[in-house]
Amino acid sequence: MSITPKKSWVVLTMMLVTLNACSIIPNQPPIAVLPPQPLAIAPSQLEVLMQYYDYIRKMPSTDLVKEHDKAKQNLILARSDSARAELALLLVLPNTSFRDTSAALNLLNEWPKDAKLSISMRSFKHLLSALLAEQQRINSSVNELSQKLKEEQKRSEILKNQIDDIKSMEKNLILRDKP
Numbered sequence: 001m002s003i004t005p006k007k008s009w010v011v012l013t014m015m016l017v018t019l020n021a022c023s024i025i026p027n028q029p030p031i032a033v034l035p036p037q038p039l040a041i042a043p044s045q046l047e048v049l050m051q052y053y054d055y056i057r058k059m060p061s062t063d064l065v066k067e068h069d070k071a072k073q074n075l076i077l078a079r080s081d082s083a084r085a086e087l088a089l090l091l092v093l094p095n096t097s098f099r100d101t102s103a104a105l106n107l108l109n110e111w112p113k114d115a116k117l118s119i120s121m122r123s124f125k126h127l128l129s130a131l132l133a134e135q136q137r138i139n140s141s142v143n144e145l146s147q148k149l150k151e152e153q154k155r156s157e158i159l160k161n162q163i164d165d166i167k168s169m170e171k172n173l174i175l176r177d178k179p
Contacts, residue, residue: 045121048082053089061096068098081115085125092132101139105132 043051056067068090075083084107090096091104108129111117117125 045082045085045118046124049085049089049121049124052086056090057093064090064093064096065098068096081111081117081121084111085121088128092128101132101135105129105136108132 056064059067068087071083071087071090074080075087088104088107091098091100091107093099108125111125
């Protein structure tokens, strides 16, 4: 049986492949395959703002005054959209010494037109602006009606006094006519 040079190369290659396959693999610890990490979705501008509102509405009034001062300074220094929104939320909190719906409405209406707001944040800004404008209109109506009520109360008091005076005069006339 003669081996041709071509066959010898084939046999030699097969032997090398076999030997290579049987070589000792160093004992390495198995590689742990971790499951993919869930994507961390950053909260939207509106979510962050609502979290801030939830935080401030639970604050005691002394801390709210400090937070209000801090928010005013932050707006002056940073001039950021978030600082503007935070101060507006502070200004509309009920039962606070610094409540000022006019100032909050001005902050919202003077928001820079080139601000990069998300659609939800822009919608929230418009909603809050509309609600504050309506509240101002209602407050104006309430003040006007209160003024009218005071005027009517004065008028009613004057009429009551006139009626009492007339009654008094009638009694005097009746008493005078009696023998």
